[in-house]
Structures are given as structure tokens and as C-alpha cells.
Amino acid sequence: MLAKSSTELVRQQNSALVLSVLRREGRLSHTQISEATGLSSATISAITADLERSAIIEKSEQQAPTGRGRPRVLFSQRRDCGYLITVIISSDSIQYSLVDYAGTLLDRFTETRPEGSREAFVAAISAGLDRTVQRADIGRNQVLLVSLSSKGLVSPSEPVLVWSPMLGSEAVDFRVALGENWGDKVVLNNETLLVAKALQQRQARGAQPGASLAAISLGHSIGLGIARTLPEKDAEISAPNFGHMLHIPGGALCRCGARGCIEAYAGFYAVLRSAFEVRADTVPAKIVPLAEVDKIAALARQGQRMAVLAFRQAGVALGNGISRLLSLYDHMSIFITGPGIRYYDLLQAGVEEGLAQTHVVRLSGMPRLEVVVDEAALVFEGHVGLAFSLIDRDIIALRTPLQAAGE
Amino acid sequence: MLAKSSTELVRQQNSALVLSVLRREGRLSHTQISEATGLSSATISAITADLERSAIIEKSEQQAPTGRGRPRVLFSQRRDCGYLITVIISSDSIQYSLVDYAGTLLDRFTETRPEGSREAFVAAISAGLDRTVQRADIGRNQVLLVSLSSKGLVSPSEPVLVWSPMLGSEAVDFRVALGENWGDKVVLNNETLLVAKALQQRQARGAQPGASLAAISLGHSIGLGIARTLPEKDAEISAPNFGHMLHIPGGALCRCGARGCIEAYAGFYAVLRSAFEVRADTVPAKIVPLAEVDKIAALARQGQRMAVLAFRQAGVALGNGISRLLSLYDHMSIFITGPGIRYYDLLQAGVEEGLAQTHVVRLSGMPRLEVVVDEAALVFEGHVGLAFSLIDRDIIALRTPLQAAGE
DNA sequence: CGCTTTTTTCTCGACAGTCGAGAAAATAGA
DNA sequence: TCTATTTTCTCGACTGTCGAGAAAAAAGCG
Structure with missing residues (x-):
């Protein structure tokens, strides 16, 4: 309409x-x-x-x-027009950043994430936000927006974390959880969505036509962000549930409880599980120390068969997943990021194998695959870019009636 | 931007x-x-x-x-403001319809599609368009738009048929193929995209909020159309390459030449192949007589094991595919249409099985699945709806300069 | 038949916004 | 001090929307 x-x-x-x-x-x-x-x-x-x-x-x-x-x-x-707080939630820590209206970073600190209950988690964030404004000695009402990010599945419209690696399907509605103090100015985005947003911004700055792109983050879990550039419109950004898309029907057990998810083949725990030939229906650990994965990678680089196979299997799962992504969207460039890129030499062959056979690749060729290193910087960049486009729109829409009365 | x-x-x-x-x-x-x-x-x-x-x-x-x-x-x-021609291309016939600017159908006729070469095919369409204007005794320049539809993969921006069941990857660019006479006012859409458009229109008329939906057409090949309703915007419509999305890596041979496509399990020829226990790497026939499939369906309804299994396998392929669709987009209603719905009683259990196990369904529940009968009517409805929104926008944009000079 | 009531269409002036042209401002160099 | 140059600001013309009320046209009523 x-x-x-x-x-x-x-x-x-x-x-x-x-x-x-x-x-x-x-x-x-x-x-x-x-x-x-x-x-x-x-x-x-x-x-x-x-x-x-x-x-x-x-x-x-x-x-x-x-x-x-x-x-x-x-x-x-005007720097003092208002402030933005970004909160980057990861499995073991929470990072708070204060940004002024001109976009410059004023303050940043990181706290460890409390283990266990949802309540403790939410309380920690609420306290962290209070600490942020206290440290800078600004009023809460000067904060225009609180921009949260997490891995996992996020509702596209509401600030609701539908599924996350740490809390599972115990959903968190940050609007109600953060209450009166913050609840009315909070937004939540998937972490890899922000990476895609940042990459799209960088591309747009390059003055190229700027094609659609997808960012894939490799780690304990697998994240996906898509930035589609539509003709005549603003880019559309989304973060579908790639990590838990079906890879093999009835396949390996995923920590989400389902079977055959991509993550159950390409997540860190999955690599461990298949390298050690643990049965694929073993309940996986929530967090695997990176050092453990490093060891397997070292073995693989020495040619140890099961280790090589584990990474290859992960690569194929990714390649097949990307192929399905390309089938269901248009052709787009793929950017690979996250801690897992240090194993990309071991994954690459599998990824390409998983892509090569499929119809979409035979038809339009291999997609552009590129490894991008500084994920953390991209996440922050995406936060700022997305937040200020919201803030600016709001500020203009609200200004008119208020100001008209004053003049 | x-x-x-x-x-x-x-x-x-x-x-x-x-x-x-x-x-x-x-x-x-x-x-x-x-x-x-x-x-x-x-x-x-x-x-x-x-x-x-x-x-x-x-x-x-x-x-x-x-x-x-x-x-x-x-x-x-004004009826005589201009005319629209819709052309519905199927594997064995081509249907031409003439519609006036008020949206009423003036004339319709169907011709058999010439077999074989691309050139003959294109020439037939060009001749058919000429015949359409001759029969109605109107000038070619009174035709505002020619709206084509076909099964297969269509470029989202250009009128290019990238892949089709009959011509394979022998692409057809209708803009150049139809030359000066028609090339400048031709649009091409996937057939099932038009079904999705029509369903979305019907939903919008019902004054409901109107959620996103997908249409799946079952037949010799498998079509998909998606209509996503975005907040504050017009619905976005697309037709990704669902039929040839990867189902089983290295799986059954598809007529597209790749292996493991959904179509290679759920298309009519696939049902035949597995019911008759033909090897899954046999090159499939382009067209299977519907009567053949009917026979197998009859056997399946009598309980013949391989026939039951063939349909069930097709259902699972569809169910898994839909699950992947839901993973990569938001949750949406699924409408099933096409000649294959007459076997839906045999497919349904498989579809539900293919959906049930996956994470996305466990999280947000089974999608709404509905069978819709009159595919042909929907395709035409979609043609008209989509075409006139283009025509109206054009007519208004062009009017101003021309008319300004006249007044 | 003429007057009133009712409903719809049309018109007018006020207001908001963009644009092009040219005036005004402010600086560097002669 | 004057001139050339660049940037900013201002003014009038034009296009658009809106609310209010006039004008139009039919039905009902005495």
C-alpha cells in the first residue's frame, strides 16, 4: 500500500x-x-x-x-546534542561504549558476563548502563539510544533476543527487562548483522555501485548478516538463522537441541567432536577453549587424518549453507570473519567443494569469498552507523512539533 | 543512500x-x-x-x-488510455491475453509452444504479440506493457530468462529478442512470483495486517515466490531458485545437471524415478505425462510400498526446503499450488516430517500450510496487479513533461 | 412551484517547501 | 584602498497541500 x-x-x-x-x-x-x-x-x-x-x-x-x-x-x-551507548554482549564479557552525537568514542569499559541466570544477566546490563552515564557524568535523559548486540537470533522488529548460545530459547525482551530507565530507547541487533552493515557502509563510501553482501562469522557458533542493496532504496539488512539452518537431515546433534544444523558441523565444538571421533549425538559443551581448537588445527596442518577431515567437514557444511543462501537470495559477495578465520586455510577446500557442485554456482559462478580480520572494529562501526541513522531520523521527526511551539 | x-x-x-x-x-x-x-x-x-x-x-x-x-x-x-498484454509461457503452450487500462480482459487465445530451438520460441512469441494487436485492431503503440511469465529463474532487474526447464541455461534476453517492436516495453517474471503477488494482493484487500507469505508450485519443476511485507513500504516480491536449491549433497541427478536439487526429489520425474527404482543418476525426461504420475499415486493410495516412499521422499525434500527457507527469511505462511496439489495427501506427512525436526520450527512452531487450487487464475491476477502498478507509475512520471508542454 | 435541506464538488486564501538569481559579506592579492 | 573571488544569504516565483466556505445539484416539503 x-x-x-x-x-x-x-x-x-x-x-x-x-x-x-x-x-x-x-x-x-x-x-x-x-x-x-x-x-x-x-x-x-x-x-x-x-x-x-x-x-x-x-x-x-x-x-x-x-x-x-x-x-x-x-x-x-553538536557533540552535546545527545549520546549513544553501545553494548556488545559476548559469551564471557560485556563491553560498554559511550559515543557522542558527533560520533566520537568518549569512554569504553568491559565487564565479565555473570554466569547462569537470565536475571543476573539482565541486572548486569542495567547496572553497566548506569555505570556508563555515571563515569561520564551525564544525565540518563541525555542518552538518545542504547544499541545492544548479541550473537543468536533477534526479532527483526522488537528488541527481543529469541535464541542465544548462552541462554538458549530463554528469550529476553530488553524493552521490559531494562524497565523504565532504558527500556524505551533500546535497540538490539545480531552481531553479524552489524558486521554486514559496516561492510556495506565501507563499500558505499567507496562510491562503487555497491552490490549485496553477506557476512559470515565463524566461532563457537556461526553467524550471518545480509546487506541487500535495493534499487532506489536504502540497503536492507537482516540476520537470519544461518547457524541453525538444516544441513543434514537427522544429522549431528546441535547444542540448540535439533539435529543436523550447520553449527553442529562447523562450530568449534563440532570440529572438536569429529576430530576426536566422539559420537555425533553427544551433547556438546557450551564453550570450547580456543586453545583446544588450535591444537587440532596444528594436528591438521601436520596432516593428521581425522583433524583434516574435521575441518573439511566444517568447510563443506559452510559451503553447502552458502550455496543455499545464494539459491534463496540473489548472488552476493561473501565476507568471512570471526575468530574462526585463523583456520580458514583448513576450511577453504571444503567450502569450495560444498559450493562447487550446486546449480546456483554452476549457473552464476563462484561467489566472491573474502576473509576480513577485524571483526570487533566492524561490529562497533555497524553499531554506530545503524544507531545514528535511527537517531537522526527520530530527532528530525520529533523536533518539528517541539520547536514549532518554541518559536 | x-x-x-x-x-x-x-x-x-x-x-x-x-x-x-x-x-x-x-x-x-x-x-x-x-x-x-x-x-x-x-x-x-x-x-x-x-x-x-x-x-x-x-x-x-x-x-x-x-x-x-x-x-x-x-x-x-479510461479504458482506451492504453493496453496490457500478458503472456503466460508454459512447457507446451503460450497463452496471450489483452487487457484494457481499466483492467478488463478483452481477448485471450492459446497457441502451442514450438519445440526445440530458442529462435523458434522467440519468433513464436513475437508473432503471437502481433496477432494479439491485430485481432483487437489496436496499434502497437497503444500497448503500454507486455508482461511475460515463465517457470524458471528470472533476472530480478532485466527481462532475462536465466534458466528454464525447457531451454536450460540457454538464456533469453527478451529485450533484445523482441527487438524494436516490443523490446522496450517488456517485463518478465517468474510464474510463481506472480502467484505470490496475487495472494499478497488478496490478503491486503482483506484489510488484515498481512504477514509475509511464500507460494510453492508443485509440478514438473518446483517454483517458489515470496512476498514480504515490510513495515511502511510496499511489499517486496522475489522468486529465488528454490527448485534447484541443494537438498542432499551429491544426491540424485537433476535435469539441470547438478546433483541433489530439491527438484530431483520432489519434481514429477523424481517421483517416477524413485517409484520405479530407476537409478538416481539416470538423466531424467524433460516432461512426464501427468497420467504416469497419476498411476503411481493410485498405487500409493493402495499402499504399494515404493510408490508411497516416492511421494514421502518428495514431501521430505519439500519440508526440508521450506525449513531452510524459514531459516533464511522470517517466519511466513506457505501456500502450496500447482498441478502437484492433487497428490498432496501423499506428500503431506513427508512435508511435516521434513519440517518438524529443525530448529526454526521447534522455536517458532509449524508454519501455516495451505493448499490453493486455482493457480492459473492467480498467475493472471498477479500479472495484472504487478503490470498496472508499473504502468501507473510510468504514466504519471511521463505525463508531466509532455502535458506541461501541451497546456 | 418555490423553498429548505442535504450532500457533494469546487474555489480561494493561507501556509510550507524548493529553486534560481542576484545581493551581500568576507577575504586575498594588487 | 580597491578589485577579484568565493561563499553565504535573501527575495520573489513556483508548486504543492489544506481548511473553510461558496457553489452546485438533487430530494423532500408546504
Whole structure:
């Protein structure tokens, strides 16, 4: 169903556009904004005056002048317009970062994740958020958004963790869990979705046409994020349940309780299980020390048969999974990340084997496969990118009625 | 990347909205349009006057008055504004339909599809299109769009048939194949995509929130169409390569040449092959007479073991495939259609078995599975719905410059 | 038959937004 | 100090939406 439009929406859209180029390029002058957006100079005047009056952007103190002529005045977001907190949840720790409205990191600290109950976990996050604002001495109401990320399955619309490696299907609704203090400004995304978002952002900055891409994170569990660039629209980002997609019907037992998931062949515990020839229906450990996997990798590199086979099997599971992904979406580039990339030399042959036989690959060729190292940086980049696009949209939509009364 | 907006775009969007409401509801009065769109009466006046001047809509002769008060004047699309030709390509025949701009079917005829070469096939379609306009005695330039559909894999952006059951990977680019006469106004969609579109339309008319859905067509090959309803946007429709998604690595030979495709287990020829215990690497026939499959179904209903097993195996392949679909997209309703539904009693247990074990189903429950009978009607409905949304958008975008000069 | 009531359509002025052109501002160099 | 140059700002024209009320057209009523 189409929606109606109006002149006010035009202004909203164009204001959002101005903020987004300011976000992407840093501080820009009047004319630069005009060029970057395609809007006329007069319109930029009106919009920047508007945003300045609302205390969203400000004129920077002028730079060293670039030549003759009237010097440029540069606009940038006001740092104190508000703050963003990102929370990166992993199996053993929780990292909090405070970011100002201009996008610069102000503070960061990491706490160990409490073991066991969901309640303790939620309480820890609530306390961590309080600590973040205390350390920076800002008010809670100055925090515009709290952006959480975790591995596992996340509801696409609500901040609900539907399934996670540590808590299983014990779902967490962060909106209710974080209560009045934080619940109303919390968003949650899958970790690998953020990686995909960050990669897509980097690609877009490169001014290429920017094709669709998928990020796959290898670790104790297997994550997937997809960024699809649709014509004329913003990229669409999603994180489907790749790790627990069916690989082999009735196959190896997964820690999710089902059988034959990709993770039950390609997760770290799966590699251990098959390298040691443990029966495939053994209940797997939640966490496997990385050192254990390293040992098997060392054996594999020396040619030990079962170790080689374990990694190869993992690779084939991934390759088949990617092939199914390509069948159900369009063709896209695949970026591989996560701690597991240190074993990629052992996985690669399997991945390619798992891809090669299938119809989609025979038809459109092997996808571009690329290993990307700095997963942590990408996750944070994705957090910031996604969060500020939400914040900017909100701030503009809310500004109008409030400000109109004030003027 | 966001796009800039302008007042002219506002008018375009609102004009498109008016046309789409008119398309959905039939003839409507001024006030009815205003209610349905949410636009003010004054705006409707301006837009309808505009569209009337451009000969896109017209005032109908007034109806029996509904009561006291000034009688309503009803607007509707002008039938003679232009025409749509839909072409439904199947393995043995090609059906042509001529539709006027108001959406009513004017003419329909079916020709047998020439066997063999791509050239003969393309020539037949070109001739069929010419025949369509000749029979109705209209000019070629009055045809606004030619909407083709076929089974197989279609490029999402271009009118290119990338892979089809009859021609294999011998691709057909209809834009160049139909040349100057038709090439510039041709679109091509997968047949089952159109079924999904039609189902989504029917759902939207029911005024429900309208969740995402997938249509699966069972026949010689297996088709899939997905209609995803995104918040605040138009539904997104796609037709991924479901039939040739990997089911069993290194499994049965598919007629596409790869191994282990879903179709190689669930297509008609696959059922025959396993019922007769032919080796799974036998090159399958392109077309299997439906009567042959009927015979096996009859045996299966009498309890003959291999026949039962053949259908069950097909069901499991479908169930596993659907499970993977649900893993890689959100949860959605599944509608099953196509000639194969007459065997659904034999498939159902396998489908449910193939779904039940997997993580996604354990987490969010069995999807809604529904059998839908009139595939042919749905395909045509989808053709018309999709084509007119394109036509209306085009007509509005093109109108402005031409008409502005005339006035 | 003329007047009133009712319903719908049409018109007018107010307001919001974008754009192009040109005025105004501010600096470097002559 | 004056001029060239570059950037920012301002003004009027244009397009669009909206609310209110005028105008139109039919039915009901005395």
C-alpha cells in the first residue's frame, strides 16, 4: 500500500539527507552540502538554519582559509546534542561504549558476563548502563539510544533476543527487562548483522555501485548478516538463522537441541567432536577453549587424518549453507570473519567443494569469498552507523512539533 | 543512500496513490477517493483535474443517485488510455491475453509452444504479440506493457530468462529478442512470483495486517515466490531458485545437471524415478505425462510400498526446503499450488516430517500450510496487479513533461 | 412551484517547501 | 584602498497541500 506524501515530509526527508551526509563526510560547508545532496543552496540555508535553531548542528570555528573569497563556515553535529551507548554482549564479557552525537568514542569499559541466570544477566546490563552515564557524568535523559548486540537470533522488529548460545530459547525482551530507565530507547541487533552493515557502509563510501553482501562469522557458533542493496532504496539488512539452518537431515546433534544444523558441523565444538571421533549425538559443551581448537588445527596442518577431515567437514557444511543462501537470495559477495578465520586455510577446500557442485554456482559462478580480520572494529562501526541513522531520523521527526511551539 | 525530495515528487506520489486506490476499488467519487487516500478534498480536486486533462481517468456517466444531495461523479481509468498484454509461457503452450487500462480482459487465445530451438520460441512469441494487436485492431503503440511469465529463474532487474526447464541455461534476453517492436516495453517474471503477488494482493484487500507469505508450485519443476511485507513500504516480491536449491549433497541427478536439487526429489520425474527404482543418476525426461504420475499415486493410495516412499521422499525434500527457507527469511505462511496439489495427501506427512525436526520450527512452531487450487487464475491476477502498478507509475512520471508542454 | 435541506464538488486564501538569481559579506592579492 | 573571488544569504516565483466556505445539484416539503 502506498502512503500519502506532503510538503512537510519533503522537508523531513531532506533534513535527514543533510544530516546523513554530514555524518558520512564530517564537517561540511554550505556549498559542499549542496553539492553532496543535490539540493539548492537556498534550501540548504533554510534547512541548516532550522537545524541550528534546534541545537542539532552548529557552525564550527572556521578553519585555515583555503584561498581567497569569503571563508567557508563549516557545519557539524553538536557533540552535546545527545549520546549513544553501545553494548556488545559476548559469551564471557560485556563491553560498554559511550559515543557522542558527533560520533566520537568518549569512554569504553568491559565487564565479565555473570554466569547462569537470565536475571543476573539482565541486572548486569542495567547496572553497566548506569555505570556508563555515571563515569561520564551525564544525565540518563541525555542518552538518545542504547544499541545492544548479541550473537543468536533477534526479532527483526522488537528488541527481543529469541535464541542465544548462552541462554538458549530463554528469550529476553530488553524493552521490559531494562524497565523504565532504558527500556524505551533500546535497540538490539545480531552481531553479524552489524558486521554486514559496516561492510556495506565501507563499500558505499567507496562510491562503487555497491552490490549485496553477506557476512559470515565463524566461532563457537556461526553467524550471518545480509546487506541487500535495493534499487532506489536504502540497503536492507537482516540476520537470519544461518547457524541453525538444516544441513543434514537427522544429522549431528546441535547444542540448540535439533539435529543436523550447520553449527553442529562447523562450530568449534563440532570440529572438536569429529576430530576426536566422539559420537555425533553427544551433547556438546557450551564453550570450547580456543586453545583446544588450535591444537587440532596444528594436528591438521601436520596432516593428521581425522583433524583434516574435521575441518573439511566444517568447510563443506559452510559451503553447502552458502550455496543455499545464494539459491534463496540473489548472488552476493561473501565476507568471512570471526575468530574462526585463523583456520580458514583448513576450511577453504571444503567450502569450495560444498559450493562447487550446486546449480546456483554452476549457473552464476563462484561467489566472491573474502576473509576480513577485524571483526570487533566492524561490529562497533555497524553499531554506530545503524544507531545514528535511527537517531537522526527520530530527532528530525520529533523536533518539528517541539520547536514549532518554541518559536 | 537517501534521496532528495521535492514538491513535484509529492504530487507524483499522491497521484500514484489516487490511481492505485482507483485500481483497487473500481470507480470512486471525489469524496470516496479523499477518504481512501487520506488526502484533502481540495487536493483530490487538483489531482483528478490533472489526470483528467491528461486523458488518464474520466468521469463516468452518473449512476442511479444514492439519496438526496448533489449526485456523485465517479472517476475511473479510461479504458482506451492504453493496453496490457500478458503472456503466460508454459512447457507446451503460450497463452496471450489483452487487457484494457481499466483492467478488463478483452481477448485471450492459446497457441502451442514450438519445440526445440530458442529462435523458434522467440519468433513464436513475437508473432503471437502481433496477432494479439491485430485481432483487437489496436496499434502497437497503444500497448503500454507486455508482461511475460515463465517457470524458471528470472533476472530480478532485466527481462532475462536465466534458466528454464525447457531451454536450460540457454538464456533469453527478451529485450533484445523482441527487438524494436516490443523490446522496450517488456517485463518478465517468474510464474510463481506472480502467484505470490496475487495472494499478497488478496490478503491486503482483506484489510488484515498481512504477514509475509511464500507460494510453492508443485509440478514438473518446483517454483517458489515470496512476498514480504515490510513495515511502511510496499511489499517486496522475489522468486529465488528454490527448485534447484541443494537438498542432499551429491544426491540424485537433476535435469539441470547438478546433483541433489530439491527438484530431483520432489519434481514429477523424481517421483517416477524413485517409484520405479530407476537409478538416481539416470538423466531424467524433460516432461512426464501427468497420467504416469497419476498411476503411481493410485498405487500409493493402495499402499504399494515404493510408490508411497516416492511421494514421502518428495514431501521430505519439500519440508526440508521450506525449513531452510524459514531459516533464511522470517517466519511466513506457505501456500502450496500447482498441478502437484492433487497428490498432496501423499506428500503431506513427508512435508511435516521434513519440517518438524529443525530448529526454526521447534522455536517458532509449524508454519501455516495451505493448499490453493486455482493457480492459473492467480498467475493472471498477479500479472495484472504487478503490470498496472508499473504502468501507473510510468504514466504519471511521463505525463508531466509532455502535458506541461501541451497546456 | 418555490423553498429548505442535504450532500457533494469546487474555489480561494493561507501556509510550507524548493529553486534560481542576484545581493551581500568576507577575504586575498594588487 | 580597491578589485577579484568565493561563499553565504535573501527575495520573489513556483508548486504543492489544506481548511473553510461558496457553489452546485438533487430530494423532500408546504
